[in-house]
Structure formats: structure tokens, C-alpha cells
Amino acid sequence: MSTELNLTLKIWRQAGPDAPGAFDTIAAPGINDEMSFLEMLDVVNERLINDGKEAVVFDHDCREGICGTCSLMIDGQAHGPQKGTATCQLHMRKFADGQEITIEPWRATAFPVVKDLMVDRSAFDRIIESGGYITAETGGASDANLTPIPKPVADAAMDAAACIGCGACVAACPNSAANLFTAAKVSHLNLLPQGQAERYSRVEAMVDTMEDFFGSCTNHGECQEACPKEISIDFIAMMNKDYLKSKFKNRKTLSRN
Amino acid sequence: MELNSKIPAGPLAEKWTNYKFERKLVTPANRRKYDIIVVGTGLAGGAAAATLGEQGYNVKAFTFHDSPRRAHSIAAQGGINAAKNYKGDGDSVQRLFYDTVKGGDFRSREANVYRLAEESVRIIDQMTAQGVPFAREYGGLLDNRSFGGAQVSRTFYARGQTGQQLLLGVYSQLARQIGLGNVELHNRTELIDVVVVDGKAAGIVVRDLLTGEISSHSAHAVVLATGGYSNSFFLSTNAMACNVTAAWRAHRKGAAFANPCYTQIHPTCIPQSDDFQSKLTLMSESLRNDGRIWCPKSPDETRSPELIPEEDRDYYLERRYPSFGNLAPRDIASRAAKIVVDEGKGVGPLKNGVYLDFAEAIGRLGEDTIRERYGNLFEMYERITNESPYKMPMRIYPAVHYTMGGLWVDYELMTTVPGLYAAGEANFSDHGANRLGASALMQGLADGYFVLPNTISNYLAPQLGTTPVPTDHPEFQAAEATAKARFDGYLAIGGTRSPDSFHQELGKIMWDYCGMERTKTGLEKALSEIPALHEEFRKNLRVTGSGETTNQTLEKAARVDDFFELAQVMCLDALTREESCGGHFRAEHQTGEGEAERDDEHFAHVAAWEWTGNASAPNRHTEPLTFENIHLAVRSYK
Numbered sequence: 001m002s003t004e005l006n007l008t009l010k011i012w013r014q015a016g017p018d019a020p021g022a023f024d025t026i027a028a029p030g031i032n033d034e035m036s037f038l039e040m041l042d043v044v045n046e047r048l049i050n051d052g053k054e055a056v057v058f059d060h061d062c063r064e065g066i067c068g069t070c071s072l073m074i075d076g077q078a079h080g081p082q083k084g085t086a087t088c089q090l091h092m093r094k095f096a097d098g099q100e101i102t103i104e105p106w107r108a109t110a111f112p113v114v115k116d117l118m119v120d121r122s123a124f125d126r127i128i129e130s131g132g133y134i135t136a137e138t139g140g141a142s143d144a145n146l147t148p149i150p151k152p153v154a155d156a157a158m159d160a161a162a163c164i165g166c167g168a169c170v171a172a173c174p175n176s177a178a179n180l181f182t183a184a185k186v187s188h189l190n191l192l193p194q195g196q197a198e199r200y201s202r203v204e205a206m207v208d209t210m211e212d213f214f215g216s217c218t219n220h221g222e223c224q225e226a227c228p229k230e231i232s233i234d235f236i237a238m239m240n241k242d243y244l245k246s247k248f249k250n251r252k253t254l255s256r257n
Numbered sequence: 258m259e260l261n262s263k264i265p266a267g268p269l270a271e272k273w274t275n276y277k278f279e280r281k282l283v284t285p286a287n288r289r290k291y292d293i294i295v296v297g298t299g300l301a302g303g304a305a306a307a308t309l310g311e312q313g314y315n316v317k318a319f320t321f322h323d324s325p326r327r328a329h330s331i332a333a334q335g336g337i338n339a340a341k342n343y344k345g346d347g348d349s350v351q352r353l354f355y356d357t358v359k360g361g362d363f364r365s366r367e368a369n370v371y372r373l374a375e376e377s378v379r380i381i382d383q384m385t386a387q388g389v390p391f392a393r394e395y396g397g398l399l400d401n402r403s404f405g406g407a408q409v410s411r412t413f414y415a416r417g418q419t420g421q422q423l424l425l426g427v428y429s430q431l432a433r434q435i436g437l438g439n440v441e442l443h444n445r446t447e448l449i450d451v452v453v454v455d456g457k458a459a460g461i462v463v464r465d466l467l468t469g470e471i472s473s474h475s476a477h478a479v480v481l482a483t484g485g486y487s488n489s490f491f492l493s494t495n496a497m498a499c500n501v502t503a504a505w506r507a508h509r510k511g512a513a514f515a516n517p518c519y520t521q522i523h524p525t526c527i528p529q530s531d532d533f534q535s536k537l538t539l540m541s542e543s544l545r546n547d548g549r550i551w552c553p554k555s556p557d558e559t560r561s562p563e564l565i566p567e568e569d570r571d572y573y574l575e576r577r578y579p580s581f582g583n584l585a586p587r588d589i590a591s592r593a594a595k596i597v598v599d600e601g602k603g604v605g606p607l608k609n610g611v612y613l614d615f616a617e618a619i620g621r622l623g624e625d626t627i628r629e630r631y632g633n634l635f636e637m638y639e640r641i642t643n644e645s646p647y648k649m650p651m652r653i654y655p656a657v658h659y660t661m662g663g664l665w666v667d668y669e670l671m672t673t674v675p676g677l678y679a680a681g682e683a684n685f686s687d688h689g690a691n692r693l694g695a696s697a698l699m700q701g702l703a704d705g706y707f708v709l710p711n712t713i714s715n716y717l718a719p720q721l722g723t724t725p726v727p728t729d730h731p732e733f734q735a736a737e738a739t740a741k742a743r744f745d746g747y748l749a750i751g752g753t754r755s756p757d758s759f760h761q762e763l764g765k766i767m768w769d770y771c772g773m774e775r776t777k778t779g780l781e782k783a784l785s786e787i788p789a790l791h792e793e794f795r796k797n798l799r800v801t802g803s804g805e806t807t808n809q810t811l812e813k814a815a816r817v818d819d820f821f822e823l824a825q826v827m828c829l830d831a832l833t834r835e836e837s838c839g840g841h842f843r844a845e846h847q848t849g850e851g852e853a854e855r856d857d858e859h860f861a862h863v864a865a866w867e868w869t870g871n872a873s874a875p876n877r878h879t880e881p882l883t884f885e886n887i888h889l890a891v892r893s894y895k
Contacts, residue, residue: 002531016806034530036641042535042757045810049755054802055810059323061496062332063536065637066421069327082640089640114467115807122444125324129436133429134388138308138706141379141386145343148397158390158415161422165326189388 002034005092008100009044011056014113017120021113023102037080037090038063038070057116065089065228068164071171072117073104078168078226086166086228106167108176110213121167123213124181131205132185134195147193154192161188162229172226175215180223182210183239184231190242200246207243258513258867260880263667264368269886270350273372276668277711281718288313291717292476292725294461295319296448296503299328300420300698301681302482303427304705310434312710317474318431318440321447321466321498326428329484329496330681330701333420334541334634335404336412337384337698339377344401348409350374357696358887360406360586361661361689362839362855364516364863367886368668369686376703381413383706387426391415404694405542406586406894412695417541417634423698427705443474447812448503449743450736451479451510451677452726458677459726462736464744466812469804471737471744473728477720478676478713481507482705485660485682487520489820489827490772491764493657494526494539500816501823504664504683512672513865513878515665515685517823518831521692521840522773523658524550524590527641527651528610537656538641540613541634542694545583547618547627548651550574550590552611556601562612562650573597581894588691588840588853589894591655595773596851598654610652619647655773659697661688661840662830665865665880669712670704673865676716680704685863690839744804747814752797756813759794763787763817763824771828776844780832784825788873791821822872829866833877836860857889 007028014021026048031040038060045055061069065086072087074080080090095101103117111119149157161184169180186203189195195202217236224233265272265279283291291314295306298320306318322328340353353374358365381399385391391413392400401410415422434440443463450462452473460475483503487493508514525540551572553565573593578585585593594611603609619627624647628635635646642652664672664679666686671678681701688696726733766786770779794817802808837846837853838860846854863880 032531032533035533036535039533039535043533046755046757049799049801049810050753052799052801054808057807057809061322061327061498062329063497064332064538065640066418067327067329067331067496069322084636085640089637091640091643093643118807121323125326125432125435128326128429128432133433134386135433136383136386136388136430137311138304138383138430138710139379141382144341144381144385144391145398149393150397151393151395154390154393154397157388158392158422161390161415161425162418164421165324188390192388192390194386194388 002032005031005033005095005097007031007095010100010102011117012104013056013116016115017112031092033093035092036063036088037074037092038088040092057118059118060088063088066164068166071106071119071166071168073107073171075102078172079228084228084230086164106171108170110176110178111167111170124165124167126213127178127182127206127209128185130209131198131202132189134189135198136194149193157188157191160184160191160231160235163231164229166228168226168228169223170214172222173215174220174222175218177217178210178214179217179236179239180227180231180233182206183235186239186242187235199242200249203239203242204246204250207239258673258876258878260513260665260673260865260878261667262366262880263669264366265668269367269371272368273375280712280715283714283718285313287721289315290721291315292317293478293480293713294474294476295480295482296461297328297482297484297683298325298431299330299482299484299681300424300427300701301705302480303328303424303431304702305480305482305680305709306440307427307430307434308706308710309713310439316440317443317476319443319446319448319463321445323444325431325442325444326425328424329499330698331421331424332496333698334417334539335543336402336414336419336695337380337423338404338411338695339381339413339699340374340411341378341381343399344410346409348411350378352409353377353411355887356407357687357693358689359892360693361691362853362892363689363857363861363884363889364838364882365687365689366882367884372708373687373700373703376707377699379707380699380702384423384426387430389415389422389426402543402546403584405545405584405590406693414543417543417631420698423702448483448506449740449815451507452732452736453510453674454726454730454732457675459730459732460728462733462740464740467807469806469808471740473733473737475725475728475733477717477723477725478678480678480680480709481664481683482680483683485663486823487657487660489764489824490657490767491761492529492534492537492768494523494537497536500819502816502819504679505819505823507664507672507674507677509868511674511868512677513665513867514662514826515863515865516662516830517827517866518771518834518841519661519690519839520657521587521659521661522591522655524587524594524655525613525653526656527638528605528607528654538637539656539658540638540651540653542587544613544631544634547630548583548613548615549617550583550611550613552597552602552604562604562614571597578894585894586691586693591773592842594655605652610654612650613653614650615646616650659692661685661690661692665863669715670709671716678709678713680709690841744811744815747798747800747811748804750796750798752799754797754799756798756800756810756817759790759798760817760820762790763820767824767827771831774842774844775831777832780828783828784832787821787824787828794818794821825872826866826875829875830864834860834864861889
């Protein structure tokens, strides 16, 4: 059965992108441990509004761990202490009565703070726009079973495609690198037969765009630990291999023109 | 108000082909002379924006999310239907058509549904070409599973996250068009009004969610693909931000709202655990492929489920509907759960659920196979409830999940406002009074990829050489001023109650009186309580913070305001539809066995509501439904 927790929250408040930020200490008594972490924040916000104060801004939407909108560094860990779990699926039973919890936004230069705990992750969209697709315009597709895909290949592509684009990998990385995100997106498409035509142009464009915004990977592996979908850093190795090859293959293509 | 469905003449199977030939075209070189606004970037909106961009139109896409990849389509778990007949088990376009019309309890248009079934086949091809990693068999061919309301295996899936994979496919195509400069994306931007000039859609007024700035955008045509309105119930499986505002603002500008009372209560959600709960979580219908639903026979049962012997269990779906069993359609499975819980046979600490039990399937197939099929769903369940479905049966209960009603559209997906289109869950078109599982993804993609890009040129072609209404037109200026006054107004009330507290109270009224079972008395009660609560909202709302920066409390206030008006027409629609059909169950209209009793003589029609300026007194119009290819029958899954 449920029990009640009395918590102290240290929440990062920042009025806008250019405003200075600071921690606000908010008491959160009487929190039912059956609540999700975000329901706890809902309760806190409801109390703030009742006190005439401004609610804490945080990104969230599906609350099922799939849309990737929610974020939060909880006690210094991206998405909090439970492995393989996004903040919206984290429940208060993972916390103890009397605990102080520090809640911060994702910390990365490429993800500037919008307000309080909300950040701007549109750099991810720029990476996809640069090549994270298969050119397949509507109407021209052949029968889906024309090209069999071995199950292990489809499964590996799916493992990569499970990425929800939340940005935990960047937030957890000491270098704010986006290699796990980019590798997941590259590998999903590069593994599939349908993705072969653009394989090397894709990886080159996406990696180069990534480097315009994010830091470099030095194989810490923190991203894999923080990823709510537990995406493997093996995909980074796959991406690096393709990226290296692309530098030869794409040059060769160019010399023909 | 005229409701002309514009269904093409000719035999059912040729209507869509003939329409596509006869429609007016815009030549490739002329397409760049047209501007199209697409609001919403889920499956329908994202697919429409990407395809129209590919075709060469100037597209402006709007989403209130930070990225187009977040739309709620992403949360669909189980799969997408298509009449591929890869399993050779007797599927066909005709059968998918029939199942969908029957599943919708004979309250949808034959021609629309047939077109949907036809296009379903191409959707799978299209999405596979885009790199959607659908589940495959060891031979490398696509795998299928079964969903409710069908006796064939036609559901394609990508683990338990089919919606995510399809949306990522759509998003990748949209991103490509954005990168190419064919689509201009406006993220974190919410539609707050629709502008109609000279009887035609001229554009939209939007609010920048980061700065509060209000601005206008005009175009030759406007597409709303803004989802459903399940969140009028407060607790639903919809994402937190899902709302009716875009559709409702269009409705207030002349777009009829069709069948608002058709709401789908999904049978397999995790039961509510307490009053603080902000949303409910769906457990995919696919689980009913292997899970068996039961409750104890005795209301006084206190044993743990594994200790309850077979003879003391009631597998009530298998008992009542032997041929479909645990895969009875959603409306039927939901009501059956409500009946046993109302009889006091509910399980769990609040006795508000029934069991979905995998013990038999684990015994038959082994835990590994079950993990392979449903592993991520089991993990999600365990994270939320702290119980492992490998050891204990899941506890489930119905929750509001989808709305079949929506903006009325004709065969071309145009609303009653010329130039204003609605696609995906935002329209009412294909599911009748009940949607079958795995059909929402199919409809969203069909609308966005294959229907709208074919129908919109029929409206655009005659407008060649015209320019969109400039945004300094008095109608735009007036709409901006009204919107600004509305948002300033919420901030100025200075009352004592948050938008959420009102939303919660409204949701409770809706669930109690306009939920799984509706009665005349209950609906009348709701119709007196809702306006009173809305009045209190206008006087006693409290929104803290300002309108010039990100303010989620203010965003919520505007959405709740629109839910109040919508809720009234939902109840009115439920009250005036004196029959039971699909998701609409009126207690007064049931058979001796407690099954829904339709009244085809008086209600074989679409009810489309016209805004009159008074939310309590809209006008009801009807579009008769004629069935030329399917014999109207009592829907039986026994």
C-alpha cells in the first residue's frame, strides 16, 4: 500500500534564456509514493498556483516514456535513478521519506534553457533534416514483402530506432556529445536494405551537422547508462565505421563528376 | 447548413479510382504558387505536410511541440491494419472494409471506409520504403498479429511501439522537406483561431508558446490534423497536451462538429490508483492475443489471483462472446468489464480492475516467447504498478482513449468551411461509432499520405493566380485582437482555482454522465452542471505568471475553456442520439442481454452540430447514412 513522503526539492528556476538562474528550495510534504515523478511536480505546481506563485515550467507530454518530451536531471542523473526509465515513468517509491531532491534542466550548450527546466533541443531536428531519412516519396513504393529483411537485421534496426530523442545522452555526457542519438538514427537506417542508397551520404551529413552543435565523443559510455531505452554504444562504433568509409566513398563519387 | 458528402457516383470499388481521375489537377510548375497551412505534425499532419511539400506546394507546418516527432501518434502501441493478406487467411480489401463498418456499428460512410481499406495496402509499402522496422519472421517477411474485431491476422507492428516507428518515419520525411526548404516549420506554436474571409478559410492565428506573441498566417488552404478530444474527460490515455482547441476554434468559425458523443473507452488500461493521477496508461490491445481476461466469480473473493482456482474464475469475455473471446471489440470488452466491476467483482486495492492473465500463455509458449512479444509492455506495467505480469496477472480497466467524433468532413476531407480540411483523429470520417484497434494509425496515414494530397488540388486548381488574403486584412486583425483579449482575460481574472482543478472537475462530470454508460437523467444533469462550472471558471480562475513568456498554466487555461464548450455538445449529442451504438451506450436502449440496441430507423445518420454563438444551444443537422453494399445487421461477436 502507498505511503507518504515528505520531500525537499531544489529546483532550478530561470525566467528566460538570457536571465540568470538559481535554485529554489520548495518543500513538498505529503507526497504519495504511488505517484509518478511528474505527478509529484504537478502537485507541487498546483500548490504553487494556490499560493499565487508561478508554476515550474517543465517539458512533458505522453507520460508513457515514448514521446521523449520529458527530461530533468534528478540528483545529477539524467531521468533520475532508475535505469532504462524516462522521468515520466519514474515513480516516487524510488525515493525515501525526508529526501532532498535536486532537479535541473538538461545541461548542454547545444540545449539552451528556455525557462526553468525546459530546454531547446532543436539541434536534434537539424541533424535529422541533414540526412536522417530515406528518400522515398509518397506513391512510388514497391510491395513491402519484395525485399525480405533477415530478422536479426530488422531487430537490430529496431533496437536503434527505439531512440525517443529525449537528449538524456547529451545531458549525461561530460562532453555534451550527441553521438548516441546520432548513431541510433544513422544505424537504424543504415542497417536496412532500403537505407543503402544513401548510406554514406547520410552518415557524413549527419555526423558533420552533429559536430556543428555538439561536443566530441571520448567513449565515456555515460550516454548508454542514461538512455531510457538502453540503446547500446555499439551503434556509435557502427556509425564511426560508416563515417570513416564515407570520407573515401563520397570523395570517389565526387571525382567522377 | 448544407452537408454535402460529395461521395462520387459509381460502384463502391471504383469510386476512389474514378474520383482521382476526375478531380482537377494543379500542374507541377504551378504548385509553388500555392500556400498551404498544415496544423499538427502527427501521422496525418506530418504525412500531409511532407507529401504536399514533395509535390511542390509551399507548406507551412505548425506544432505546439518542441519537435514534430512528439505528436501523440507516437504513443500507439499495438499496430496498424492493412488488407495485405500476407497470411493467406482470407483477408481482402472487402473484408477490411466490412470489418471496419461493422466494428463502427454501421455508423460510418461506406465510401470513406472502402477507400481507407484500399489505401491500407499502400501504407505498409510506403512506410517500409521509408525504413520503418516492422516486425519480421525468420524468413525476412513481414509478421502479423490479430486485433479486436477481426478474424484474420492483418495487424503489422513494430514491437509494442508501432506508433512511434510510424511517426518517426513520417517525421523523417517531413524533416527532409524542411531541410529542402519546401516546408517551413513553426514549432512551439499553438493555433488559437481560424480566420474565414468571404466564406472561405483564409488562415490561422497562432500564439508563440515561448514569447506569447500572437501572429497570423494566411494560405490558399488550411489543414487541421490536430488530434482528438479525449482529454475533455481529464483522465484519458491521451498525452497531457492533447486538446480540442484547433478543432473547436474552427467549429466556432463555421465548421460543423460531427458525432461528438462517439468516444472510445479502451478496455485495457492500468486502473487509476488515486485522485492525484494525471493520466491513465494504456496497455496495448495486442496483449489480448495471449492474455485471458477474467474476474473472480464472487464479489467477496479475497485470495491472491494465483490462488483462485479455475472454477472460481469468470472468463467473462470467452463466456459471453465465444467466437471472438478475448478479442471482442473495444466497446464490447469495455462494457463487459464495467458490468463485472459494478457487480463488485473488481480486483486490486480499489476493486477497480479485472485481470489480464498470461499464466496460460506462459505455460504454453514459455516466458521467452511472451517476453519477445510483449516485453516492453510488461516492463512499463511493472514500472507503474510495481508488479510483474510474468508472476501476477495484470490489472486493467477501461479508460477514455480515442474520439471517433470530430470535425465533419466530406469525401474530400473538407469541412463545412471551404478550404478548411480536417485529417486524422480530428475528423469524424471513418470509424463510425467505434474504432477497431490498429485502425487509427491506418486512418491518419491514409488521410495524410494518400487522401488529402489527392483531394486538395480539386479546391486549389480554380484558384490559380489568386494570392492568399493578406494578414493585415480586418478579419485577421479582429481575430488577433479577440485572441489577445482572451489570453489577457485569463490572466486578469485573479480568482482562486487553477485551470487543472477546473479540468479535473469537468472530467469527473463527463466520466460520470457521458462515459461508458449514459442515461437521459445523467446527461441532463451534466448539461446543467457544465455551464455552471464554466461560469465559475470565468469568474474564479487563477493563472499565475505573465503572458509574455512560457506559461503552461495560461496555455492550459485556454484549452480547458474550449473543453467546457465542447463538453456541452458532447452531452447534447449523447442525449439526442436515442439509441446505443458502438462507444455510445444509452442505458435506456439495450437488449435483454445487455447488448447495445441500435435504432436504424431513426438514427442511421451522422449528427453534425453547428455553432450558434451559444455553447448550450447549437443546431443539430443530419447526414443520412445509406448502406448499399453492406446489410445492416445486429452486430454480433458471439
